[in-house]
Amino acid sequence: MSEKIRVAVLGADGRMGTAVCEAVAGAADLELVARMGPGDDPGVLTPADADVAVDFTTPAATEANVHALLDAGLDVVVGTSGWTADAVERVRAHVEARPLAQGVLIAPNFALSAVLTMRFARQAAAYFESAEIIELHHPDKADAPSGTATATAQAMGAARAAAGLDAMPDATTTALDGARGADVAGVPVHSVRLRGLVAHQEVLLGNPGEQLTIRTDSFDRASFMPGVLLAVRRIGSRPGLTVGLEALLDL
Ligand SMILES: NC(=O)C1=CN([C@@H]2O[C@H](COP(=O)(O)OP(=O)(O)OC[C@H]3O[C@@H](n4cnc5c(N)ncnc54)[C@H](OP(=O)(O)O)[C@@H]3O)[C@@H](O)[C@H]2O)C=CC1
Numbered sequence: 001m002s003e004k005i006r007v008a009v010l011g012a013d014g015r016m017g018t019a020v021c022e023a024v025a026g027a028a029d030l031e032l033v034a035r036m037g038p039g040d041d042p043g044v045l046t047p048a049d050a051d052v053a054v055d056f057t058t059p060a061a062t063e064a065n066v067h068a069l070l071d072a073g074l075d076v077v078v079g080t081s082g083w084t085a086d087a088v089e090r091v092r093a094h095v096e097a098r099p100l101a102q103g104v105l106i107a108p109n110f111a112l113s114a115v116l117t118m119r120f121a122r123q124a125a126a127y128f129e130s131a132e133i134i135e136l137h138h139p140d141k142a143d144a145p146s147g148t149a150t151a152t153a154q155a156m157g158a159a160r161a162a163a164g165l166d167a168m169p170d171a172t173t174t175a176l177d178g179a180r181g182a183d184v185a186g187v188p189v190h191s192v193r194l195r196g197l198v199a200h201q202e203v204l205l206g207n208p209g210e211q212l213t214i215r216t217d218s219f220d221r222a223s224f225m226p227g228v229l230l231a232v233r234r235i236g237s238r239p240g241l242t243v244g245l246e247a248l249l250d251l
């Protein structure tokens, strides 16, 4: 058998980090070499210790982690949410300036059903007058809207703009703050936080007399693991920045 890919996990004691550590430890071709928490400096890692680092930390920490890991010489797989367009571009500039052929993947969602939801929502967006997103998550989630909903709305907004669609019909003149959701690229996004949920999203698209609903449900964090492991295995042969798991899937 060829050499194992050595994996460091940042946020290792978190909900996702714990699942990723278990998945990596259980994969015959991967080796879990580091479990890092908030007090640990990712800059101490070197290519002698690890090949790939996986970041499931917090929106406040993730960008600095990625820059430190790039300087350390590792490939990086990021699942943490909260990325702004500017932060993504700073990572792109950094990875492209590195002397080593390193790769970074930033994916808003590693579940196949969510990746397909994003793809179908983008495809459908140009054909409907109205579109709104409802994302539903466990109440321990730090950020709203979710990274997945934000990415979905941005892709739908871009598709609507490219198709020359007008603004969506909405006669609302008075509303309580938040009642119409957050405006992301012109698409209203509503965030629900409910005990018992994991990660769910509905995309509603409406035309006169018809509706299309696209829905993804992650009932368990196991749903994210095949995508994370695929990314860990592939990132070493994808220099530069990749955004979204879709780029790695043969859809
Ligand atoms: N892309 C995808 O498919 C998915 C993405 N996510 C995203 O992943 C992120 C993590 O989610 P989740 O696991 O539920 O969150 P958790 O809060 O359970 O886990 C985050 C972990 O990161 C730790 N942490 C905080 N700062 C640092 C740091 N600087 N270095 C290392 N570790 C740190 C936290 O420690 P402490 O608690 O002690 O502060 C905690 O253990 C979120 O942004 C979430 O949206 C989640 C699911 C799927």
Ligand SMILES: O=C(O)C1=N[C@H](C(=O)O)C[C@H](O)C1
Residues within 6 Å of the ligand: 081, 108, 109, 137, 141, 142, 145, 146, 147, 148, 149, 198, 199, 200
């Ligand atoms: O915090 C979570 O749980 C999740 N976060 C990601 C997001 O913000 O989109 C992915 C998934 O929805 C689960």
